[in-house]
Amino acid sequence: MIMKKIDISSNINGIKLPLCIMNASGVLCSTDKELSNLLHSFSGGVVTKSCTYKPRKGNVLPRYFEWSRGSINSMGLPNFGINFYLNFLERKKINKPIFLSISGLSAKENYFLIQKANESSKVTAIELNLSCPNLLEKEDMLGYDFDKVSNFIENIFKFNNKPLGIKLPPYFQDAHIKNIALILNQFPIFFITCINSLPNGLFIDVNKESVVIRPKKGFGGIGGSIIKPFALANIHKFYTYLRKDISIIGCGGISSGKDIFEHILCGASAVQIGTQFMKEGISVFERLKKELTLFLEKKNYSSINSFKGKLKNIQ
Numbered sequence: 001m002i003m004k005k006i007d008i009s010s011n012i013n014g015i016k017l018p019l020c021i022m023n024a025s026g027v028l029c030s031t032d033k034e035l036s037n038l039l040h041s042f043s044g045g046v047v048t049k050s051c052t053y054k055p056r057k058g059n060v061l062p063r064y065f066e067w068s069r070g071s072i073n074s075m076g077l078p079n080f081g082i083n084f085y086l087n088f089l090e091r092k093k094i095n096k097p098i099f100l101s102i103s104g105l106s107a108k109e110n111y112f113l114i115q116k117a118n119e120s121s122k123v124t125a126i127e128l129n130l131s132c133p134n135l136l137e138k139e140d141m142l143g144y145d146f147d148k149v150s151n152f153i154e155n156i157f158k159f160n161n162k163p164l165g166i167k168l169p170p171y172f173q174d175a176h177i178k179n180i181a182l183i184l185n186q187f188p189i190f191f192i193t194c195i196n197s198l199p200n201g202l203f204i205d206v207n208k209e210s211v212v213i214r215p216k217k218g219f220g221g222i223g224g225s226i227i228k229p230f231a232l233a234n235i236h237k238f239y240t241y242l243r244k245d246i247s248i249i250g251c252g253g254i255s256s257g258k259d260i261f262e263h264i265l266c267g268a269s270a271v272q273i274g275t276q277f278m279k280e281g282i283s284v285f286e287r288l289k290k291e292l293t294l295f296l297e298k299k300n301y302s303s304i305n306s307f308k309g310k311l312k313n314i315q
């Protein structure tokens, strides 16, 4: 039997990923060691921990908890500051696309961070995070403020020359997705990443009759397999409303090759792994690569483009 070569590389608007699977920002991508591991792994790209201008310690511990079907976190944006990430990249030989995640605490800080990222030749693209749900000092999330988002992005494209994508929170109404897509369609955005964690979840330990993380009285962002239906819905709706040259990076609830297939069927061009990467460690990328290849082989697909966005309705 002659085996067809199965192509699971991806092209995000000209950014070539050797494999369509990478890490989600936040998970094991903060320190020198973690980022070096990712550079040497099977992942198709490296996303860095969302950074601010100044280093931050983040919220009190415990701030992450996982159970069989999900995770809850209220990390509070612990990071070493943008200069750490730019210096790290400067020192390293880069062998795959680098997505610098940026999450400034104000519009002004974000403009500054984007300017700094523009000055680094090692940054392939910026993933601008408009969806961090865990800040004690800042409850509102830009991704839910449609008027501000429009003005903010307009200002960015007055000076930005780097490929730029936007990490979005989950939306729960069709009209919200339509509105955001109409705004994004007006700008030369390369990609969106959807979805970030579901904000303001609560997990309970019934034995202790207690919450499981300390910050924010136990409330935090939910990730993992229980959020997959929301990720798929957001991806598919954005796929119908966004300009076709804005790629979608799917994120949310992936723990198998079949899950990746579902994300791509909804319209994703590539995917990110968060909770499952945290559970399983760096070997997750090689496993998922094998599982996706096998899944496509069984389905007789030779590339992700042959089924991307082709989810069928029931007639």
Ligand code: DHB
Pocket: 026, 050, 058, 073, 074, 075, 076, 077, 078, 103, 129, 131, 132, 133, 134, 135, 196, 197, 221
């Ligand atoms: C954090 C969580 C997020 O979901 C995010 O997008 C950025 C930062 C955090 O708590 O560190």
